[in-house]
Amino acid sequence: xxxxxxxxxxxxxxxxxxxxxxxxxxxxxxxxxxxxxxxxxxxxxxxxxxxxxxxxxxxxxxxxxxxxxxxxxxxxxxxxxxxxxxxxxxxxxxxxxxxxxxxxxxxxxxxxxxxxxxxxxxxxxxxxxxxxxxxxxxxxxxxxxxxxxxxxxxxxxxxxxxxxxxxxxxxxxxxxxxxxxxxxxxxxxxxxxxxxxxxxxxxxxxxxxxxxxxxxxxxxxxxxxxxxxxxxxxxxxxxxxxxxxxxxxxxxxxxxxxxxxxxxxxxxxxxxxxxxxxxxxxxxxxxxxxxxxxxxxxxxxxxxxxxxxxxxxxxxxxxxxxxxxxxxxxxxxxxxxxxxxxxxxxxxxxxxxxxxxxxxxxxxxxxxxxxxxxxxxxxxxxxxxxxxxxxxxxx
Numbered sequence: 001x002x003x004x005x006x007x008x009x010x011x012x013x014x015x016x017x018x019x020x021x022x023x024x025x026x027x028x029x030x031x032x033x034x035x036x037x038x039x040x041x042x043x044x045x046x047x048x049x050x051x052x053x054x055x056x057x058x059x060x061x062x063x064x065x066x067x068x069x070x071x072x073x074x075x076x077x078x079x080x081x082x083x084x085x086x087x088x089x090x091x092x093x094x095x096x097x098x099x100x101x102x103x104x105x106x107x108x109x110x111x112x113x114x115x116x117x118x119x120x121x122x123x124x125x126x127x128x129x130x131x132x133x134x135x136x137x138x139x140x141x142x143x144x145x146x147x148x149x150x151x152x153x154x155x156x157x158x159x160x161x162x163x164x165x166x167x168x169x170x171x172x173x174x175x176x177x178x179x180x181x182x183x184x185x186x187x188x189x190x191x192x193x194x195x196x197x198x199x200x201x202x203x204x205x206x207x208x209x210x211x212x213x214x215x216x217x218x219x220x221x222x223x224x225x226x227x228x229x230x231x232x233x234x235x236x237x238x239x240x241x242x243x244x245x246x247x248x249x250x251x252x253x254x255x256x257x258x259x260x261x262x263x264x265x266x267x268x269x270x271x272x273x274x275x276x277x278x279x280x281x282x283x284x285x286x287x288x289x290x291x292x293x294x295x296x297x298x299x300x301x302x303x304x305x306x307x308x309x310x311x312x313x314x315x316x317x318x319x320x321x322x323x324x325x326x327x328x329x330x331x332x333x334x335x336x337x338x339x340x341x342x343x344x345x346x347x348x349x350x351x352x353x354x355x356x357x358x359x360x361x362x363x364x365x366x367x368x369x370x371x372x373x374x375x376x377x378x379x380x381x382x383x384x385x386x387x388x389x390x391x392x393x394x395x
Contacts, residue, residue: 022351026353027041027055027056029059032064044362047366051098052098058070058102058180058184065085068183070183099191100191101193103196105197106195107130107198108163125172126147128173129144129148132154140225162201168246174246194265194295195265198243202278212225236276240275240281251263265291267280267282267294287319292321292322293350295324300328301331310323327340327353329354330356337354338371
């Protein structure tokens, strides 16, 4: 074979591999608080060679876009009501050739010390809060606001939980989340919808009266408070089923509202912990097509453990779905993140997502471009069925 033909073949293989690789960056909501912050994060990601942004438009039960369903984030208080961070980011990302996935925190709804605005979902429906086991009896009769105060005190030193969670068993919660998803994906030409916190904080949750009543019904009767202790395996299965049902319904709403949208989720990388501690059956979600892609949050600083977690996830996604390895850039020097990118590629990942923009300096972004994302930034394939002219999912 002639040398020029060999070179052409190698170049074609390289470009094909690049076209398949997602090079994502998690963009935290603090980058959406002003027009300049939005422009800076998009431009920085483009210069570094990223081709996809996972933008936290729902952080704590709030919205970084005008919504009729969800309260506007308090972080936008200093901005005029006309400022739409998501719309501005989408326009600039289109010019820069970046695909945008809406990062949507599903159940985590508020920080503990935060004073909630009157239109926040938990201010309107405090009875929807998720309850830890020590408050199970108390939660059966106390009003919602009293339960919320008790949850805050009981969870103060609990390392499993980051704030108030919505109970997916509470009547009205799933319908509210469906409305929020439908509004978001209908209004904006998104390349993807990315779920986070679609999990329980830990095995001590959810002992709300809604969950206890639901489990009693699921078992066909029995004593409400004693049920989880009497049937621990069933209790775990019930909670996994609740989350699987939630993921299924939200995915159906998103796909019916915007055909072809990519559905992904940030998941617990250790499968045993995901299934038995967080009740997040993500391998089944991939196998059943609930998720198009899975992003294990492999944030360990141990390189061998990272390799094992990504390799295991690769096995789980071979038959169906894509694997985008989550890299904890906030815990690593930039050279460590670059090494993780190479490891993920060797382990069979179709892409990587780095957490987060807040952890990467301009120097770090230049090194990523030079050593990990060299050359022309790769283009993410357009999601099947996306409408022509959307301008976010790229050709």
